[in-house]
Amino acid sequence: MRLAVLSFPFLTLALAGCQGVAPTPDLKTVPHATLVSSHVDVDNDRTDIFRVLEIDGRSAIDPTDLSVKSVEIDHTELVAAGRNAHVAVDALAYYNNTGRRLFWDAMRIKGTIEFVPAPDTTYVIRGSLTPAVSSVWIENGATHQIVGNKVSAPGRGASAAEAAAEAASAAAE
Secondary structure, three states: OHHHHHHHHHHHHHHHHHHOOOOOOOHHHOOEEEEEOEEEEOOOOEEEEEEEEEEOOEEOOOOOOOOHHHHOOOOEEEEEOOOOEEEEEEEEEEEOOHHHHHHOOOOOEEEEEEEOOOOOOEEEEEEEEOOOEEEEEEEEOOOOOEEEEEEEEEOOOHHHHHHHHHHHHHHHO
């Protein structure tokens, strides 16, 4: 009898908690857009990767999966259209050479981009990684127009790059 008395309040709380959580609709059944990661083969040792980590708090890929087999795979994700989407993105320079991967600057940048996707549209994660500045953005796959905010950060070599540019301009004069 005492067990039944103690169980009732817990059962009531459990049922009340379940009523507050709305099920997530299947994105294939609602108006949606497609979001695609991308990569650029810079040379035979370096690949720049631009990818989606999360969409509205939902994990898209494992951010630690940087195996040689997965680096050049452009992942595709669906995102609900017509409402503000929060997309966590990152970009990094991946080196095939283990020594370079361990000791060289990967020029990594992370951030969140907010935009309102249009239905039946493909968006691509793009970016630029340099010692001076690294940036990542989302662009319309058909028009190449940037949507939402652009995430940028100065690189570790920003002062060295500026000094080299100043030296080159001084030499040209």
